[in-house]
Amino acid sequence: MKIKHQLAIFNGLSRLLLILVLWLMLPVLVEKVVYNHINKSLLEKKQKFIEHLDKEEINDFIVRNDTSETYASFSTLHSEFLFLSRVPSNNKVDETFFITEPRIIEEERNDYRILQYYFKYENTNYLLEIGNSLSEINDLTFIIRFFIIIVLIIIVVITFLADTFYIEYLLTPFYKIIDTKIRHVNEPEAFDHTPIQTHSKDFQELDTVLNQMMDRISELFKKEKQFIANVSHELLTPIALLKNKFENLIQNESLNDMAVDKIVSSLITLDLLKKIIANLLLISKIENNQYEANQSIDFDAIISDLVIDLQDRIEDKELSFHKNLEYHFSFTGNKTLLHILFYNLIVNAIKYNKPFGTIEITDGFLNGIYFLSISDSGIGMNEKQQQNVLKRFVRVSSDQEGQGLGLAIVESIAQFHHITIKIVSEINVGTTFLLLFSNERKPN
Amino acid sequence: MKILIVEDNPELAFEVKEYLTSSGYICKISKNCEETLEEINSNDYDIVLLDLGLPDGSGFDILKEIRKTDSKTAVIIITAQGELEDRINGLQLGADDYLTKPFALTELGARLFAIIRRMHGFTVNQLDVHGFSLKLQDYKVSYDEIPINLTKKEFDIFQYLVLNKNRVITRLQLTEHIWGDILEVNSDSNFIDVHVRNLRKKLDKHTKIDWFETVRNVGYRINV
Numbered sequence: 001m002k003i004k005h006q007l008a009i010f011n012g013l014s015r016l017l018l019i020l021v022l023w024l025m026l027p028v029l030v031e032k033v034v035y036n037h038i039n040k041s042l043l044e045k046k047q048k049f050i051e052h053l054d055k056e057e058i059n060d061f062i063v064r065n066d067t068s069e070t071y072a073s074f075s076t077l078h079s080e081f082l083f084l085s086r087v088p089s090n091n092k093v094d095e096t097f098f099i100t101e102p103r104i105i106e107e108e109r110n111d112y113r114i115l116q117y118y119f120k121y122e123n124t125n126y127l128l129e130i131g132n133s134l135s136e137i138n139d140l141t142f143i144i145r146f147f148i149i150i151v152l153i154i155i156v157v158i159t160f161l162a163d164t165f166y167i168e169y170l171l172t173p174f175y176k177i178i179d180t181k182i183r184h185v186n187e188p189e190a191f192d193h194t195p196i197q198t199h200s201k202d203f204q205e206l207d208t209v210l211n212q213m214m215d216r217i218s219e220l221f222k223k224e225k226q227f228i229a230n231v232s233h234e235l236l237t238p239i240a241l242l243k244n245k246f247e248n249l250i251q252n253e254s255l256n257d258m259a260v261d262k263i264v265s266s267l268i269t270l271d272l273l274k275k276i277i278a279n280l281l282l283i284s285k286i287e288n289n290q291y292e293a294n295q296s297i298d299f300d301a302i303i304s305d306l307v308i309d310l311q312d313r314i315e316d317k318e319l320s321f322h323k324n325l326e327y328h329f330s331f332t333g334n335k336t337l338l339h340i341l342f343y344n345l346i347v348n349a350i351k352y353n354k355p356f357g358t359i360e361i362t363d364g365f366l367n368g369i370y371f372l373s374i375s376d377s378g379i380g381m382n383e384k385q386q387q388n389v390l391k392r393f394v395r396v397s398s399d400q401e402g403q404g405l406g407l408a409i410v411e412s413i414a415q416f417h418h419i420t421i422k423i424v425s426e427i428n429v430g431t432t433f434l435l436l437f438s439n440e441r442k443p444n
Numbered sequence: 445m446k447i448l449i450v451e452d453n454p455e456l457a458f459e460v461k462e463y464l465t466s467s468g469y470i471c472k473i474s475k476n477c478e479e480t481l482e483e484i485n486s487n488d489y490d491i492v493l494l495d496l497g498l499p500d501g502s503g504f505d506i507l508k509e510i511r512k513t514d515s516k517t518a519v520i521i522i523t524a525q526g527e528l529e530d531r532i533n534g535l536q537l538g539a540d541d542y543l544t545k546p547f548a549l550t551e552l553g554a555r556l557f558a559i560i561r562r563m564h565g566f567t568v569n570q571l572d573v574h575g576f577s578l579k580l581q582d583y584k585v586s587y588d589e590i591p592i593n594l595t596k597k598e599f600d601i602f603q604y605l606v607l608n609k610n611r612v613i614t615r616l617q618l619t620e621h622i623w624g625d626i627l628e629v630n631s632d633s634n635f636i637d638v639h640v641r642n643l644r645k646k647l648d649k650h651t652k653i654d655w656f657e658t659v660r661n662v663g664y665r666i667n668v
Contacts, residue, residue, distance in 0.1 A: 233497050233524040237453050240524075240546030244459035247549050250612055250662065251466075257660065264614060264662050271616055274546055309623065312597075312635045 003174075007167050008160075015156040022152060023145075030141045035113060038132050039098055042115040045130050046096070049082070050119070058084065058121060078105050079136065081112070083129040090125065092118040103131060110135055173198030174206070181210050191218065221288065228284055235277050243270050279405040283392075286337065286412045293417060297331045297338055299372060303361060306342055313350050314359070323361045329370050331437065333417045341413040342374075344406040345433055349376035352431070366436070375432040381425040390421065445560065446470045448489040450480045450506065451522070452499050460493065463549040469556075477501040484510060484517070490563070491518045491556065494539070496530060504537060511538040518559045522547070548617040550608040557607050573606045573668060574655055576647065587650040597622055598643040601636070605656075605666040614663040640664060 074081035081103070097116040102109055112131035119126055173196045180192055191214045196207045249255075250263050285291065303323060307314070314321050349359045357377035364371060381389060388394045390411040393404040414421050414435065422434040447469050451457040457473040464471045472487075474480040477500045484492065484506075492510065496503035503521065510517055521534040521542040531542050540562075541555050561568050561580070571578040576587050583599045585592045594602065604621050605613055618636045640658075647653050655667045 229524075236524045236545045237456065241453060241456040241459065243546045244456060244463070244549050247614075247617075248459055248462055250614070260659075261661055267614060267616055270546070312638060316635065316638070 004164070004167050004171050008164050011160055011163050015160060019149070019152050019156060023149060026145050026148060027141065030144060034137050034141065035098075035100075038113045038134075038137070039115070042098070042113065042130050042132060043096070045082075046115055046117055046128065049128065049130070050117075053121070058126070074105055078108055078110060079133040081105055081129075081131045083127070083131075085127050085129075087118070087125045087127045089120075090118070093120050093125070094118065100134065111138070113137075170200060173200065173203045177203065177207055177210065181207070181214070224284075224288055225290065228281055228288070232277065232281055236274070239270055239274050239277075243267065243274075246270070276405065279409060282340070283405070283409055283412045286409075286416050289416075291334045291337055291416065293333045295333065295335045297333050297335060299329065299331070299338075299342075299363075300325045302335070302339055302342055303346070306339070306346055310346060310350065313347075317350060317353055318356050319350065319353055319359055320357075321359045325361065325363045325372075327363055327365075327370065329363065329437065331417075337413045337416065341410050344410050345374045348406060349374055349378065349431075352376065352378040354378060357430075366434075370437045372435045372437075373432055374435075375430060377430040380427040380429050380431055381423070382427055386423045386425055389423065445491065446472070446487070446489045447491045447493060447556075448480070448483055448487075449473045449493045450475075450498070450503065451493070451495045452476060452497075460549065460552070463553070464556075467553055467556075475499075477503075477506055480506050481509060489517055491520065491559065493520050493522060493552075495522045495524075496534070497524055504533065507534065507537045507539060516563075518563060520552075520555060520559070548620055550604070550611065550613055550617050551621055554604055554607050554621065571603065571606050573609070573666065574653070575651060578603055578606060587647075590650065592646055592650070594643065594646060595639075597639050598646070601639055601643055602647075605664060609666050609668045612659045612662055612665045616663075618663065 095118050099114050099116065100111065101114065103112050103114075111134040113134055114129050114131040117128040117130075119128065176196050180196070184190075193211055193214075195211075196203065198204055198207070246263050246267050250260060250267075255263075300323075303325075307321060307323065346359070346361075353359065353376045358375075359377075360373075360375045362373050362375075364373075390407050392408040394407075410433075411421065413419075418438060420436040420438055422436060423431065424434065425431040445468075447464055449457050449460050449464075449471055451460065451473065452475050454473070454475065457475070461471045461473055472483065472489075474483050475498075477498050480492075480494075480498075483489075492506075494503045494506060498506075507519055507521070510519060515538070518540040519538065521531070521539045522545060523530050523534075523542060524545045534542055540559050543552060543555065566581075569580050571580065576585055576592075578585050578599070580603070583594075583596060585594050585599065585602065600622055601618060604618065615636045618640075622636070622639075644653060644656055647656065657665045657667060659665055
């Protein structure tokens with residue numbers, strides 16, 4: 001998950017949590033404020049009532065309703081009421097309580113905030129209750145909560161969007177760094193040193209560090225290339241010298257047969273040496289990305305050319321060669337390298353074949369992936385040999401010539417072109433090399 | 445034909461000079477850029493063999509210098525790396541051919557022949573040897589006007605041996621010439637023998653070819 005998405009999710013969740021907490025706390029908060037307010041007004045009313053209180057008035061109240069010894073008065077809409085009653089004497093004198101409870105007044109049940117006041121007047125205990133209906137208040141509280149929630153949601157949405165866009169804006173240089181400095185850079189030479197525009201110091205640092213790192217890699221690449229060039233020059237020049245010396249020497253008529261034989265075998269050894277160096281240089285150059293892969297490749301043509309070149313060797317073993325390429329798979333790569341790849345594979349198919357054997361080259365699609373297969377009816381390989389055969393200096397059988405670099409080169413070239421190699425082999429039945437072209441390219 | 449050999453390794457230069465002198469060329473050796481520039485400014489050379497890696501600079505600079513003033517002198521680049529870019533670069537700068545170290549001297553001989561032929565406007569179109577005529581343009585051989593049907597490889601082998609007449613050509617040299625600079629190690633050069641055997645059979649039909657010699661264990665030689 002990208003950092004901007006993670007931040008967006010975090011932002012969203014934290015804000016939702018905030019709303020939830022406020023939503024839960026709102027009733028408590030509102031109640032507290034409202035009750036406080038009601039309590040105050042109830043106290044004021046009580047104060048007024050008590051101030052004007054005298055014996056007659058009490059009697060007046062109570063006489064009107066002797067039976068219950070309670071005086072009750074309420075406003076027409078039952079939003080307020082006032083009770084005065086005689087109570088048995090108790091300790092609660094001059095004490096004020098606030099309670100919230102439902103009362104039924106004229107058969108209408110309502111929640112009330114009630115002030116209870118116990119007092120003694122002329123040796124009689126009274127309880128004064130002043131109530132204020134909460135139904136209106138509850139309605140009001142609901143509306144307030146509703147509005148607050150709406151406002152909160154709007155604020156949350158706006159800040160969420162603002163945050164998201166700001167994060168996006170902040171992270172743009174980061175993605176730009178990844179895109180231009182890392183993802184699209186296969187070679188240090190292709191690296192773009194232009195600083196990325198950003199106000200965030202972190203990204204500036206990242207950019208600088210990447211530039212420095214790439215400079216170091218670039219330096220190493222250069223050194224390696226230089227090294228390869230030096231090695232080839234320093235080794236190949238003496239080989240050239242020896243080769244030419246021997247070639248001139250062999251023209252000497254006075255040499256006896258033994259000397260000539262030795263010179264010839266020295267020339268063969270020199271040739272081997274030259275080829276080992278050339279092959280190792282080739283591998284290191286491929287792995288060092290010193291080749292370009294921008295040519296359009298016609299596999300059919302490459303293989304046909306090779307078969308003409310190798311015709312005499314195919315005939316020598318009296319092999320039957322079948323090439324059946326049905327698809328004109330369009331591929332971009334390096335022609336020289338692919339030529340070497342097919343050369344090595346076909347030469348192996350000849351070398352390790354039995355007399356009168358077959359070589360088959362076919363193509364097709366396997367799970368939507370184009371493949372080329374080169375099969376021989378040769379000596380085959382066991383599991384262990386199959387695993388090792390692509391490594392350097394590994395030979396399948398010791399009685400065949402070669403220095404064991406051919407398939408290592410095939411492997412390097414395949415990797416360079418993002419081609420996967422699969423080997424299917426059975427001892428004394430044959431070997432198939434499958435080249436899988438995985439980058440979703442279809443035939444024309 | 446005057447050839448300037450530009451090579452910083454004196455022993456190697458000496459071997460090349462020995463071969464070229466025996467082939468009838470007049471040679472001079474130069475071992476660095478400075479000497480080479482002096483040499484080409486004061487003398488007319490027909491061909492320059494130019495090693496690219498010189499102690500005091502790149503052979504490319506010399507090539508540029510040569511091409512600045514004249515276009516007649518042929519230049520063969522010799523590179524140790526065999527870099528494709530080097531070759532392309534060299535050919536673009538006006539080199540006539542290139543060779544990769546280590547090269548066979550006889551290969552150098554064959555390349556020089558081709559270059560000289562081109563320098564003379566392809567007036568040399570035929571090689572004659574003991575009554576056989578090799579027509580270089582269309583790869584045909586005839587004896588006494590009777591055409592002989594040779595394969596491309598047989599013709600190449602014949603021509604290579606004729607060009608390097610009186611020299612022993614090893615199987616390895618022939619293999620390299622016919623199949624190019626392949627990287628495969630193939631000490632088994634039977635295939636050359638097969639082609640040579642076929643070639644000799646075809647030639648033998650027309651006349652006695654004791655001048656086409658098989659040198660035991662080494663290779664072949666055409667004596668003139």
